[in-house]
Structures are given as C-alpha cells and as structure tokens.
Amino acid sequence: MRSLDIGTMEEPSQSISSALGNYPLFSALVAFVIAQAIKFFTTWFKERRWDLKLLIGSGGMPSSHSATVTALAVAIGFKDGFEGSVFAVAMVFACVVMYDAFGVRLHAGRQAEVLNQIVYELPAEHPLADTRPLRELLGHTPTQVIAGAMLGCVTAIVARILSLL
Structure with missing residues (x-):
C-alpha cells in the first residue's frame, strides 16, 4: 500500500512536467x-x-x-x-x-430549442419576451x-x- 506524503511540494514546473508525463x-x-x-x-x-x-x-x-x-x-x-x-x-x-451526452444533454438541448421558439413568439409586452435565449447545442x-x-x-x-x- 502506498502512502501519500502531502508534506513534499514540487516546483510548479516539475508538477507540469509530471502531469504531461x-x-x-x-x-x-x-x-x-x-x-x-x-x-x-x-x-x-x-x-x-x-x-x-x-x-x-x-x-x-x-x-x-x-x-x-x-x-x-x-x-x-x-x-x-x-x-x-x-x-x-x-x-x-x-x-x-x-450516455449523458446523447441522452440527457441531447434532450435538454432540444427542449431549449422549443422553449426559445415559444419565447420568440411571445408578444413584446409579455414579461418573458426579452428573456435571453437558452443554449441549444448541449448534447450529441x-x-x-x-x-x-x-x-x-x-x-x-x-x-x-x-x-x-
């Protein structure tokens, strides 16, 4: 079993080099x-x-x-x-x-597309008419x-x- 020695700190350049290795x-x-x-x-x-x-x-x-x-x-x-x-x-x-990329996030993006269209069609005096559009490209x-x-x-x-x- 390996132990983690938190007391030793590497220089930032050594840390980056270790990560790339x-x-x-x-x-x-x-x-x-x-x-x-x-x-x-x-x-x-x-x-x-x-x-x-x-x-x-x-x-x-x-x-x-x-x-x-x-x-x-x-x-x-x-x-x-x-x-x-x-x-x-x-x-x-x-x-x-x-699974999340083509399941949940894909459908969330499609829902955002529908909601944006609904908001776009609201009359100008509606309180939500100037709502910022939701991101549609979420999933795959x-x-x-x-x-x-x-x-x-x-x-x-x-x-x-x-x-x-």
Missing part, C-alpha cells in the same frame, strides 16, 4: 484538444468564419467529452492493465459520460458520441505507441 492524463487532454480543433476548423471550412467559442464549447462533431473519457479509459487500460479496478472505474465513468447525437469515442481510442493508441519509442 502521465500517459493517461496526456492522452485525455490531447483527445479533447483534437476534438475541439476538429469542430473549430470544420466550422471555418464550412462557413468561412472563426468561432472561438467552439474551442471550449459543448456539442457538435465529434464529441470531445466522449473522446476525452475514452482516451483516458483506454490509456489506463494500456498502462495499468485492462483487468484492473482502475480501468473498470474509468470505463464506467466513460460510459456514464457518453449517437454518431457524434461514437466518433468521439473512436477518436479517443485512436489518440490513446497513438500516444501509447509514441510513449514506447
């Missing part, structure tokens, strides 16, 4: 950045406009949430073994996040979640191969 964490962060970049550049390519909100926002293709948690789970599997408890926890966590379709999960797997595999070189 953490293969599962690094894989998860890279998967997130790649997924967000895909959304950012896809929008520019399709609409010829830069939308900086896409670099951190939710929704769209591929799901960065799915890419992140899948990369984390797969990287943990490679590092600590796919039969271990830590991988099991990471896998359950990934499944919950992905199953295809977006699957694409994110595939991106996460590929990211973890490539990071593993690079870590072995």
Whole structure:
C-alpha cells in the first residue's frame, strides 16, 4: 500500500512536467484538444468564419467529452492493465459520460430549442419576451458520441505507441 506524503511540494514546473508525463492524463487532454480543433476548423471550412467559442464549447462533431473519457479509459487500460479496478472505474465513468451526452444533454438541448421558439413568439409586452435565449447545442447525437469515442481510442493508441519509442 502506498502512502501519500502531502508534506513534499514540487516546483510548479516539475508538477507540469509530471502531469504531461502521465500517459493517461496526456492522452485525455490531447483527445479533447483534437476534438475541439476538429469542430473549430470544420466550422471555418464550412462557413468561412472563426468561432472561438467552439474551442471550449459543448456539442457538435465529434464529441470531445466522449473522446476525452475514452482516451483516458483506454490509456489506463494500456498502462495499468485492462483487468484492473482502475480501468473498470474509468470505463464506467466513460460510459456514464457518453450516455449523458446523447441522452440527457441531447434532450435538454432540444427542449431549449422549443422553449426559445415559444419565447420568440411571445408578444413584446409579455414579461418573458426579452428573456435571453437558452443554449441549444448541449448534447450529441449517437454518431457524434461514437466518433468521439473512436477518436479517443485512436489518440490513446497513438500516444501509447509514441510513449514506447
């Protein structure tokens, strides 16, 4: 059993270096950045406009949430073994996040769309007529979640191969 020594503090540069050397964490962060970049550049390519909100926002293709948690789970599997408890926890966590992305959050976004339309059609004198619109792009379709999960797997595999070189 390992003990945690809270008394020793690393320098900030050593902490960052240690975090980047953490293969599962690094894989998860890279998967997130790649997924967000895909959304950012896809929008520019399709609409010829830069939308900086896409670099951190939710929704769209591929799901960065799915890419992140899948990369984390797969990287943990490679590092600590796919039969271990830590991988099991990471896998359950990934499944919950992905279910939430295409279940609860997708339907919340659709409800926001309907509510925004209702508010838009209210007469100007109605007390809710000037209500700020709700965010509609919250969740993902199953295809977006699957694409994110595939991106996460590929990211973890490539990071593993690079870590072995």
